[in-house]
Amino acid sequence: MLSYDFMRHAFVAGTFIAIICGTMGVFVIARNMSFLTHTLAEIGFAGAAFGVFVGWPALNGMLLFTVLSSAMVGQMSVKSARRESVISAVSALFLGLGILFLAISDQTSSSATSILFGSVIGISSAEVWQIAGLSLVIIVVILLMYRSLKFESFDAVGARVNGINGTLISIVFLVLLALSVSVAAQIVGSLLIFILLTLPAASAKYFVHGVFKMIVLAIIFALVGTWLGLYLGYLTNWPVSFFIATIEVLIFVAALWHARRA
Amino acid sequence: MNVQRLALSYGDEDVIDDLNFHLQAGHFLAVIGENGVGKTTLVRALLGQLKPKAGVIEFSEPKKKMKIGYVPQFRNLDEEYPLSVRDFVALSLINRRLPWLNKAEVQRLDEVMQQTNLLKIANRPVGLASGGEKQRAYLAQALINRPELLILDESTASLDNEMKYELLDLVAKFQHGQDLSVIFITHDLPLAQRYADHFLMMEHFKYTTGKIADLPVEQVEEQ
Ligand SMILES: Nc1ncnc2c1ncn2[C@@H]1O[C@H](COP(=O)(O)OP(=O)(O)OP(=O)(O)O)[C@@H](O)[C@H]1O
Ligand SMILES: [Mg+2]
Numbered sequence: 001m002l003s004y005d006f007m008r009h010a011f012v013a014g015t016f017i018a019i020i021c022g023t024m025g026v027f028v029i030a031r032n033m034s035f036l037t038h039t040l041a042e043i044g045f046a047g048a049a050f051g052v053f054v055g056w057p058a059l060n061g062m063l064l065f066t067v068l069s070s071a072m073v074g075q076m077s078v079k080s081a082r083r084e085s086v087i088s089a090v091s092a093l094f095l096g097l098g099i100l101f102l103a104i105s106d107q108t109s110s111s112a113t114s115i116l117f118g119s120v121i122g123i124s125s126a127e128v129w130q131i132a133g134l135s136l137v138i139i140v141v142i143l144l145m146y147r148s149l150k151f152e153s154f155d156a157v158g159a160r161v162n163g164i165n166g167t168l169i170s171i172v173f174l175v176l177l178a179l180s181v182s183v184a185a186q187i188v189g190s191l192l193i194f195i196l197l198t199l200p201a202a203s204a205k206y207f208v209h210g211v212f213k214m215i216v217l218a219i220i221f222a223l224v225g226t227w228l229g230l231y232l233g234y235l236t237n238w239p240v241s242f243f244i245a246t247i248e249v250l251i252f253v254a255a256l257w258h259a260r261r262a
Numbered sequence: 263m264n265v266q267r268l269a270l271s272y273g274d275e276d277v278i279d280d281l282n283f284h285l286q287a288g289h290f291l292a293v294i295g296e297n298g299v300g301k302t303t304l305v306r307a308l309l310g311q312l313k314p315k316a317g318v319i320e321f322s323e324p325k326k327k328m329k330i331g332y333v334p335q336f337r338n339l340d341e342e343y344p345l346s347v348r349d350f351v352a353l354s355l356i357n358r359r360l361p362w363l364n365k366a367e368v369q370r371l372d373e374v375m376q377q378t379n380l381l382k383i384a385n386r387p388v389g390l391a392s393g394g395e396k397q398r399a400y401l402a403q404a405l406i407n408r409p410e411l412l413i414l415d416e417s418t419a420s421l422d423n424e425m426k427y428e429l430l431d432l433v434a435k436f437q438h439g440q441d442l443s444v445i446f447i448t449h450d451l452p453l454a455q456r457y458a459d460h461f462l463m464m465e466h467f468k469y470t471t472g473k474i475a476d477l478p479v480e481q482v483e484e485q
Contacts, residue, residue, distance in 0.1 A: 030344075143361065144359065146359070146360075146361045147355070147356045147358070147359060147361070148356060150353065151353045151354065151356060154345055154350070154353060155337075155339075155350065155353050155403075157334050157336065157337050157338075158334070158337070158353060158354060158400075158403060159353075160311075161309065161332045161334055162354050162356060164356070205342075205344040206344075209344055209345055209346035209349065209385065209387050210345065210346060210349045211345070211349065212361060212362070214344070
């Protein structure tokens with residue numbers, strides 16, 4: 001299986017993606033940002049479609065759109081009153097834009113499905129390097145602000161009292177999230193981002209009760225899903241996203257079951 | 263700590279005007295007043311989160327910022343809150359950057375957990391802890407960096423009598439053992455009389471201070 005270039009690329013990229021998704025996911029869950037993550041993914045879809053339209057790699061289009069819009073998304077998350085409906089409106093707008101870009105670019109519909117649902121075949125070695133580089137940036141920034149980010153995410157009131165600049169942390173985190181969404185979409189597609197970005201972390205919190213332990217377990221869950229999903233996809237020729245989704249959901253169900261029993 | 267002619271406002275809306283009081287190191291000050299007179303607002307000014315409109319807040323060593331531990335009035339940790347009590351308390355260890363705690367930090371954490379009787383439930387998720395245990399966890403988190411002043415904002419409001427005494431006994435132990443000054447915001451007069459040595463009574467734009475023995479109890483109860 002690993003004698004094929006594209007499978008090797010997919011495994012390496014998937015490994016990096018699982019690591020950053022597990023890590024970021026723990027904070028996404030703690031900060032109640034699952035919904036927002038989904039919105040960013042839809043914005044990412046528009047970005048990828050834009051990329052296809054102008055002839056860029058989809059990843060670059062996604063990075064452009066998600067990073068630029070993360071500031072705006074952050075604004076929305078602050079004013080919580082009308083939050084959900086505003087976020088829905090933004091999602092709708094960007095999904096529409098994405099459909100438009102795909103329609104006016106003379107690409108076949110296969111590029112649309114691979115953006116929406118992910119594709120492992122298309123990852124070039126240059127993209128693997130890019131994914132690895134972006135993942136490293138994300139990990140380094142998280143390490144640098146680990147204790148403040150942890151405090152702010154798990155006890156915003158306490159963090160404020162201790163003089164932590166919550167606004168700064170929120171902005172940096174959103175940019176990191178935008179990067180993570182764009183990177184993760186390369187394997188699972190933008191529609192299924194939360195499979196890797198929220199489910200593993202949501203499952204982990206039912207098993208362990210420390211931030212670092214949650215991160216480690218979430219990474220393990222994400223890795224199991226990604227590796228197994230790629231392997232099963234290779235065996236059956238069915239979509240990898242399907243397998244990853246199913247595995248992560250099974251883990252999540254097991255976590256809920258474990259929590260009820262405990 | 264010395265507070266002189268302090269005035270605080272949100273925008274154009276004045277909340278506090280011409281407030282004066284003094285807090286000596288190691289003393290226990292009860293702050294009493296109706297809802298909305300500005301008790302929490304005063305705390306925010308002491309913490310430096312709100313700029314005074316007028317007046318000054320002076321600390322004993324003028325140049326050095328005073329280390330303050332604060333247990334806020336509201337905190338929203340729901341049933342599903344995942345962190346263990348121990349990990350929650352450790353959150354405020356933010357003086358170093360590395361993800362893992364060093365030996366001194368672990369030692370300090372264990373010490374505070376022991377002093378606040380949390381060792382037995384150290385690994386329980388905070389979401390499942392009782393109200394009293396949660397308050398003790400908040401207290402431990404506020405004390406772990408060895409503050410010189412501890413501010414409790416209605417920390418006993420949701421506790422039954424036994425738990426109230428347990429929590430404040432703990433606070434008193436820290437006050438006497440480590441020369442900690444305490445500001446305790448409360449509506450509970452008997453509690454204030456039992457633990458505080460001084461009081462600050464806040465009414466709208468009118469403030470009274472004194473020894474706790476001189477607290478005009480009847481007048482307060484009329485309100
Ligand atoms: N961020 C804010 N912006 C504008 N006004 C505020 C703000 N926070 C508080 N206030 C107002 O300032 C006044 C004092 O509020 P504060 O929270 O200090 O009262 P309190 O004495 O702590 O009351 P309680 O006993 O209910 O806790 C209130 O009228 C409140 O509406
Ligand atoms: Mg208050």
